[in-house]
Amino acid sequence: MAAPxxxxxxxxxxxxALFGMGSWAAINGIWVELPVVVKDLPEGWSLPSxxxxxxxxxxxxxxxxxxxxxxxxxxxxxxxxxxxxxLSVVGTALLAPLWQQVAPVAGQDHxxxxxxxxxxxxxxxxxxxxxxxxxxxxxxxxxxxxxFLGQGLSALLPCVLALAQGVGRLECPPAPINGTPGPPHxxxxxxxxxxxxxxxxxxxxxxxxxxQGLLLLLPSPPSTPTGGPGPGLQVGAPGVEDEExxxxxxxxxxxxxxxxxxxxxxxxxLRSARSACLLxxxxxxxxxxxxxxxxxxxxxxxxxxxxxxxxxAVLGSAANPLACFLAMGVLCRSLAGLGGLSLLGVLFGAYLxxxxxxxxxxxxxxxPAGAVLVEFPGPLTPAGPSGxxxxxxxAAPSRLGxxxxxxxxxx
Numbered sequence: 001m002a003a004p005x006x007x008x009x010x011x012x013x014x015x016x017a018l019f020g021m022g023s024w025a026a027i028n029g030i031w032v033e034l035p036v037v038v039k040d041l042p043e044g045w046s047l048p049s050x051x052x053x054x055x056x057x058x059x060x061x062x063x064x065x066x067x068x069x070x071x072x073x074x075x076x077x078x079x080x081x082x083x084x085x086x087l088s089v090v091g092t093a094l095l096a097p098l099w100q101q102v103a104p105v106a107g108q109d110h111x112x113x114x115x116x117x118x119x120x121x122x123x124x125x126x127x128x129x130x131x132x133x134x135x136x137x138x139x140x141x142x143x144x145x146x147x148f149l150g151q152g153l154s155a156l157l158p159c160v161l162a163l164a165q166g167v168g169r170l171e172c173p174p175a176p177i178n179g180t181p182g183p184p185h186x187x188x189x190x191x192x193x194x195x196x197x198x199x200x201x202x203x204x205x206x207x208x209x210x211x212q213g214l215l216l217l218l219p220s221p222p223s224t225p226t227g228g229p230g231p232g233l234q235v236g237a238p239g240v241e242d243e244e245x246x247x248x249x250x251x252x253x254x255x256x257x258x259x260x261x262x263x264x265x266x267x268x269x270l271r272s273a274r275s276a277c278l279l280x281x282x283x284x285x286x287x288x289x290x291x292x293x294x295x296x297x298x299x300x301x302x303x304x305x306x307x308x309x310x311x312x313a314v315l316g317s318a319a320n321p322l323a324c325f326l327a328m329g330v331l332c333r334s335l336a337g338l339g340g341l342s343l344l345g346v347l348f349g350a351y352l353x354x355x356x357x358x359x360x361x362x363x364x365x366x367x368p369a370g371a372v373l374v375e376f377p378g379p380l381t382p383a384g385p386s387g388x389x390x391x392x393x394x395a396a397p398s399r400l401g402x403x404x405x406x407x408x409x410x411x
Contacts, residue, residue, distance in 0.1 A: 012217060013146040015210045016136070020150025021157070022207025023128040026088050026121040027055060029158040029200040030095075031294070032317050035167055035310035036193050038298060042102055042109040045302055049295040050115060056291065058122025065130050078215065080131040085208040087124040091117045092204055096197040139218070150207075152322075159318040161199060166190050167310040277335055281342050288349050296356035301374050303360045308371040315375065 030051065038047050065080055094117055101113040136147055166189050297316075301309040355362040355374060364370025 008217070012214070013143065015213045015217065016139075016143045016146040017150035017153065018207055018210035019214060020132065020147040020207075021153045022085060022088060022204050022211075023132055023151050023154055024125045025154040025158060025200065025203055025207070026092050027058075027118075027125045028155045028317060029092070029161075029196070030118055030121070032158050032162040032314050033193055033196055034298070035306055035313055036162075036165065036189060036196070037099060037114070038302075038309075039306070040100060041111040041114060043111060045298040047111075048298045051118060052291050052295040054115060054119045055122045055126075057119060058124075058126040061123035061125075061127035062130055064123070065127050077131065077135045080127070081135060081211060082208075084124045084127050084131055085204070085211065087120060089201055089204045089208060091121045091124065092197055092201040096194045096201065099193060099197065155317050156322075157203060158200065159314045161196060162310070162314045164190065165196055167306050274335065278338070281338055285342055285345060288345060293349055293352060296353060299359040300352045300355040300362070303355075303362055303365050304371045304374050308374055312375050 034048060034051070038044065041047055043050055068075075068080055095114065098113040098117070099111070101111070102109045103112040104110075105112065132147070136144055297313065298309065301312045352374075362370070362374075364373065
């Protein structure tokens with residue numbers, strides 16, 4: 001079969017990357033925007049703790065997808081993806097005008113609209129993990145790398161947007177000689193949070209449009225994945241790379257036969273122990289990066305100023321996809337190396353936890369050194385768990401590649 005034109009291949013890779021960009025862009029955008037909205041919402045410094053719980057509750061979206069597949073088998077893979085994309089676009093678009101709306105709950109004011117829409121977006125983002133990848137299962141392996149690249153962009157693009165937005169600050173004018181200093185000058189962000197959410201919604205619309213473009217460009221996928229690439233999309237001649245990952249989402253027959261436990265019970269026991277260690281490392285690093293550290297980040301960073309909090313949140317989110325991209329070429333498969341990466345993340349995380357415990361008066365408050373020391377562990381803490389999480393995925397019999405940005409961290 002003749003290979004498709006180069007322009008068609010490039011366009012397909014671009015559309016797949018844009019499609020993957022919409023997986024976790026909404027939640028990533030909310031996290032990097034927290035330093036801007038936290039000053040206007042009644043939850044204050046406790047807002048990251050609320051968001052950690054809401055993102056965890058977003059895993060209920062996985063149950064919804066499971067029920068869909070059980071109650072409507074063979075209905076295709078397009079409908080769940082389109083539902084996820086509609087929820088993401090609508091939820092982000094509603095955040096723009098409604099994020100400041102406050103309502104009393106149990107006698108206290110709460111940002112009901114912001115929290116409710118965040119839960120909606122968390123459900124959609126978690127469901128994207130089990131809806132986007134099955135759609136790509138009938139494509140050649142090369143397109144899966146473009147999808148992971150797009151998932152990295154779902155974290156990097158909101159970070160770039162947040163850096164361009166900046167963070168507001170107050171500056172006191174110099175006091176005149178023998179006079180009373182004037183009122184402080186307020187320097188707001190370059191554009192408000194509403195504009196940030198509108199731009200984020202536009203990115204999600206672009207991702208949804210890329211999916212519709214893929215539906216027009218690619219042949220109709222089978223109702224159930226067969227494990228083989230779709231017709232007309234063979235890229236290159238079969239070679240060593242094709243033999244190594246002929247089916248990245250499903251185990252080919254020769255791998256299934258090779259992975260069958262041998263007659264040696266000792267070897268099987270060692271493999272089981274290794275798998276248990278890898279799963280334990282994955283669980284520990286996920287708990288650290290997805291739950292503990294994001295919940296206390298405001299307490300550890302805000303005493304050093306909103307700029308320090310802003311940079312720590314943005315650089316922390318940017319470090320994770322960069323670590324995942326690095327892991328695609330430099331994989332660590334040894335338990336000693338993975339344990340070292342986990343220990344590195346735990347040490348930096350312990351430092352941030354100590355700052356949170358000592359808040360609002362941690363060491364070196366009000367000094368440039370204190371701000372630098374709180375920003376330095378921020379990017380390195382998620383980078384360690386990211387490398388750890390990419391390692392177990394590479395050690396699995398059927399390697400999917402490094403985890404998506406928000407699958408690894410929400411810092």
